[in-house]
Amino acid sequence: MRALAITGEFGVERLQWIALPQERPGPRQVRVRMLAAAINFRDMQVIGGLRQVPTPLVPLSDACAEVVETGEGVTRFKVGDRVMPVFAPGWHSGPQPQGDTLMTLGGPLQGTLREEAVWHEEDVVAAPAFLTDMEAAALPCAAVSAWNALFVAAALRPGDRVLLQGTGGVSLFALQFAKAAGASAVLISSSDEKLEKARALGADVAINYRRRPDWGKAVLDEAGPVDCVVEVGGSGTLEQSILCLKNAGHISFVGFLSGTVPQFDLGEISRKSVRIQGIRVGNRDSFEAMCRAIVSAGIRPAIGATAKFGEARQALANFRDGDHFGKVCLAF
Amino acid sequence: MRALAITGEFGVERLQWIALPQERPGPRQVRVRMLAAAINFRDMQVIGGLRQVPTPLVPLSDACAEVVETGEGVTRFKVGDRVMPVFAPGWHSGPQPQGDTLMTLGGPLQGTLREEAVWHEEDVVAAPAFLTDMEAAALPCAAVSAWNALFVAAALRPGDRVLLQGTGGVSLFALQFAKAAGASAVLISSSDEKLEKARALGADVAINYRRRPDWGKAVLDEAGPVDCVVEVGGSGTLEQSILCLKNAGHISFVGFLSGTVPQFDLGEISRKSVRIQGIRVGNRDSFEAMCRAIVSAGIRPAIGATAKFGEARQALANFRDGDHFGKVCLAF
Amino acid sequence: MRALAITGEFGVERLQWIALPQERPGPRQVRVRMLAAAINFRDMQVIGGLRQVPTPLVPLSDACAEVVETGEGVTRFKVGDRVMPVFAPGWHSGPQPQGDTLMTLGGPLQGTLREEAVWHEEDVVAAPAFLTDMEAAALPCAAVSAWNALFVAAALRPGDRVLLQGTGGVSLFALQFAKAAGASAVLISSSDEKLEKARALGADVAINYRRRPDWGKAVLDEAGPVDCVVEVGGSGTLEQSILCLKNAGHISFVGFLSGTVPQFDLGEISRKSVRIQGIRVGNRDSFEAMCRAIVSAGIRPAIGATAKFGEARQALANFRDGDHFGKVCLAF
Amino acid sequence: MRALAITGEFGVERLQWIALPQERPGPRQVRVRMLAAAINFRDMQVIGGLRQVPTPLVPLSDACAEVVETGEGVTRFKVGDRVMPVFAPGWHSGPQPQGDTLMTLGGPLQGTLREEAVWHEEDVVAAPAFLTDMEAAALPCAAVSAWNALFVAAALRPGDRVLLQGTGGVSLFALQFAKAAGASAVLISSSDEKLEKARALGADVAINYRRRPDWGKAVLDEAGPVDCVVEVGGSGTLEQSILCLKNAGHISFVGFLSGTVPQFDLGEISRKSVRIQGIRVGNRDSFEAMCRAIVSAGIRPAIGATAKFGEARQALANFRDGDHFGKVCLAF
Secondary structure: OEEEEEOOOOOHHHOEEEEOOOOOOOOOEEEEEEEEEEEOHHHHHHHOOOOOOOOOEOOOOEEEEEEEEEOOOOOOOOOOOEEEEOOOOOOOOOOOOOOOOOOOEOOOEOOOOEOEEEEEHHHEEEOOOOOOHHHHHOHHHHHHHHHHHHHHOOOOOOOOEEEEEOOOHHHHHHHHHHHHOOOEEEEEEOOHHHHHHHHHHOOOEEEEOOOOOOHHHHHHHHOOOEEEEEEOOOOOHHHHHHHOEEEEEEEEEOOOOOOOOOOOOOHHHHHOOOEEEEOOOOOHHHHHHHHHHHHHHOOOOOEEEEEEHHHHHHHHHHHHHOOOOOEEEEEO | OEEEEEOOOOOHHHOEEEEOOOOOOOOOEEEEEEEEEEEOHHHHHHHOOOOOOOOOEOOOOEEEEEEEEEOOOOOOOOOOOEEEEOOOOOOOOOOOOOOOOOOOEOOOEOOOOEOEEEEEHHHEEEOOOOOOHHHHHOHHHHHHHHHHHHHHOOOOOOOOEEEEEOOOHHHHHHHHHHHHOOOEEEEEEOOHHHHHHHHHHOOOEEEEOOOOOOHHHHHHHHOOOEEEEEEOOOOOHHHHHHHOEEEEEEEEEOOOOOOOOOOOOOHHHHHOOOEEEEOOOOOHHHHHHHHHHHHHHOOOOOEEEEEEHHHHHHHHHHHHHOOOOOEEEEEO | OEEEEEOOOOOHHHOEEEEOOOOOOOOOEEEEEEEEEEEOHHHHHHHOOOOOOOOOEOOOOEEEEEEEEEOOOOOOOOOOOEEEEOOOOOOOOOOOOOOOOOOOEOOOEOOOOEOEEEEEHHHEEEOOOOOOHHHHHOHHHHHHHHHHHHHHOOOOOOOOEEEEEOOOHHHHHHHHHHHHOOOEEEEEEOOHHHHHHHHHHOOOEEEEOOOOOOHHHHHHHHOOOEEEEEEOOOOOHHHHHHHOEEEEEEEEEOOOOOOOOOOOOOHHHHHOOOEEEEOOOOOHHHHHHHHHHHHHHOOOOOEEEEEEHHHHHHHHHHHHHOOOOOEEEEEO | OEEEEEOOOOOHHHOEEEEOOOOOOOOOEEEEEEEEEEEOHHHHHHHOOOOOOOOOEOOOOEEEEEEEEEOOOOOOOOOOOEEEEOOOOOOOOOOOOOOOOOOOEOOOEOOOOEOEEEEEHHHEEEOOOOOOHHHHHOHHHHHHHHHHHHHHOOOOOOOOEEEEEOOOHHHHHHHHHHHHOOOEEEEEEOOHHHHHHHHHHOOOEEEEOOOOOOHHHHHHHHOOOEEEEEEOOOOOHHHHHHHOEEEEEEEEEOOOOOOOOOOOOOHHHHHOOOEEEEOOOOOHHHHHHHHHHHHHHOOOOOEEEEEEHHHHHHHHHHHHHOOOOOEEEEEO
16 A cells, blocks of 8 residues: 655655555444545645654545445445545544644644545545545545634624635635625635636635735725634734724634734734634534535535646645645545 | 504504604604504514503504604714614614513504604614615514524524424525525425425425424424424424424524413423524614625515505404415505 | 343342453453442433333443553553543533434443443543542532533523522532532522521522422522523423523523423513523533532532442432432442 | 813823813713722823823723712612713623724723713613722723623633733732632732732732743643633733643733734644634623622722822822732722
């Protein structure tokens, strides 16, 4: 069974193809054959050595896989079912568990960039039947984060206005979910071309933040104050986000692009009764509720680029260097 | 200024046309000219003498009206604006206020079945521009109740499944709001004709509870367990509602059709961790949020019958005796 | 290893002493030696055949036990630790899981009335060191239900007023927790002697409902309207509970004494915006939070009677027939 | 009627004694005679010209006053009652209202540093009978902020651990409320003497942050991770607060000492699922619930210094320059 792994040195170019022994599923475990995987920004941080992980490590947390063998006592799935792994195995319900390190796929746990895996049946979720393998593979990390940002941390309602930043995976899923929930969406990007694509996906107002560095003001002018922000940005976005937020508004802080030293007066947080909720992907309950919504609304993830498993290293390099709109997926 | 009022004796046939002096708006008050009004089941209880109210009393709580004069210091509205009154003047935000009697229009406060009224500017809400007078008049009581049932008491999300009972105002508004929020809707009725109309309004599954007295089971069979029920029924519905509810599911108890001696084991409430939330219409915050959703989704209230102000007594009698689908409205 | 079990016929007198083979702990499991157990009303229903359970079944869900062996990979506990089992193994966080049957100890799962058990380390909780074995054994079912009723379903605050019914385990724990949270407590009972004991435990107002069948009115007169009710009663209590509740008040419905055909107008639920939340004991997060509070406040469970494991049948009969104040516990 | 006012120039030394005409109460208004007032840090910012306010302006938001005349239709109070004004008149329930400027006493609305005022009866709250005038005067701003921080934004439970910063009004009230709620409290200060006083008020762990600049680590070492932080600090505290917070923990951001450019990686907010809720004092519902708790628990505000109304300018200067433990109050 082949895998592409961090074997010691970090960096996309230093990933190594390794052979791993086939595992057998224990009680309540399933053995799966990977059908597709997807790349997240976080994976690039892991591969790049910006997060502490044990090595050798198989990166990536996203996949769609087929159950090929079931262990003793498995009742949730049968051979042939298509499943997706939960980002943090064991986190099924409720708030983020205590502990310094959340056990997540693709670091510190072994990830999905391999031909097979053995997972506990409680740690995988049924893939929506109408989605392709690659579309299903796109869901575990970015889509669950977006779902949590809008419907667990916040409680988006029809008629609410939500602000989305950029066209990464979380923002595009949030756009699709917000529209499915009857909310209106304002999206900012530095690219007119991407703004056009975002409009096609449902964005009601699209603002080029390069032309409007005071984009918080632009949001107020062109759309009005927002009820909810999905904050994914780095330095400087939080101030503008708060600027265009309603009093007692909500900010879901995914914030993976940070590094982040915001330079502004946090006093606005109390002056406007702002709520900021940090989002760490989400639990299995959220994943399953999201899948029901995806089926109900017929949402198809935006796929930006695809490659074969054997070309994974090149695909990762393209993801790092490139400028994609939608998820980058790998077919096995 | 004319009004139709309960002057002592109860009953639709005993309502009397009376003349009232024109009032002038005080500080922060507006004088309005009624454009349209709408009838709720509750109004029939008031007129029928089933609720304790002072007399003489002008019934009805629903209206759309035009501001014709503004008092000192009015800033929220100007002459010519179309407004709707809030059901319980003074209740602007937060939970139902304390006190034995909630001060609501159409009893104990003077209602909307009159040509003019003077209201505090904080107690009226802007009517969505795209709605007709009668459509806007349909909103204050039933629509706000439905909104509260789904988005304040509960937090309906895309992909959730909601159960609606019958085709009264609350249920039809809840149907439209649930669909706008990306939820799927199961609706029960005793009439195939009404079920057909409900399907046209968006109901995903429609069940005739006369043919399926065990309709809770039918919901499970044809749709699956529901996340949320808008309970408006009388004797017997609550048991079936709980039967088809998910564990930890939610019931918004509007329950105005009751009289109600349910004959069943309440132990199911704890066995399934059911939450039941009583709904008393709602506050102004809810009304305004709902209007944003109505505008955003382009929702038009279902109007079942219309009449002129001068024919109000007959329209009330028809409402009482009849079998309408959608709100019954009066044009002034 | 001995156990007292339902082997086919129901009824306390028909419980049989049986011998069970010793089990070895598998991966992440612990083998424990029972130190003490406690009886709940629910156990009497199971033993009495009022709940469907598989047989042979070892009843009881409550215990304090000592870890005597740890399986592979156990990290939460070590040999010698005192632990208590969670009522529903696997339910660690979040709302009650879906599924027709919640897997709980003492039916359908094997219970605690046996000398040893093997449990997953994630399904046991550390016993507070300052409690005796029997005090710790009293916690898993009744105390967690009371905790959930006040702090998960509701959010009791200092200065709130809570209504408690009777002197069963849930009500007495709720009394102690409410006082620890700075709330005031009104307790009703049919016995002046028990009311006196409840006062000693902290009850601020004590009402004999036999002398005041209109006890809802008595609560209003002697204490004022309450913010929260822990409803454990059967026929008739719910109506009086709602009567003395504030608008927008909360009722935690434990309701295990029901059988229950309430004879009253449920319309009060909407008129007062009442929230009713069914309580099915609770999850491990609640159990652990509760233990922190027990340690912090130095709360000792009220123990009403004790017996030896070998006298379990007699103790169960006494529980069924008797009139105890506080938990009935068994020492192994 | 005398008042001390900002008449144009800012600064404590430039406050002017002015004479104001006596007002008469209009419908539902009460005329009150000030008995005592209290100073908040915010008042110093207003007086110092750091907040935009209209002039002439009577500063201060805190007071206890006696009703000396009631307008038409007043039912909540009668002549002789002792009342306290709500910080933001009109904000009675629910979240902070929309609008750029919250209308609050002491700027932009006329404040309490005057012998008389006329307020709407809905904008004052009954003073707890057992408190002195000065103790009651200490409540409207700092105490309501602390209450909101612990029981509205968060839901503190017995056994929870809360972190408090410094010994200003908000932190000391939060300390007293947290202890009344059965929580344990960790308090940091730069003064051993103040830490000693905080211990006397109930602090379980007291840490001198001057000796432990890494005080977040010290909190973990000496108390363990906290469930809730009442964040009042300026530059740098937020990072340490998050460091010692549990996963999914809560920070109530009062933050009035800021100016604030935090220098740290906000990514911790998402990594730990932190929730940050801005606190803008609070509504009347909160004020009244807090008063019930104060009565129930017998909480007496810590008074740090007192002066006479005629010495207000000196008292304000002392507040600005000084180093007090507890509220600084003025007697009229």
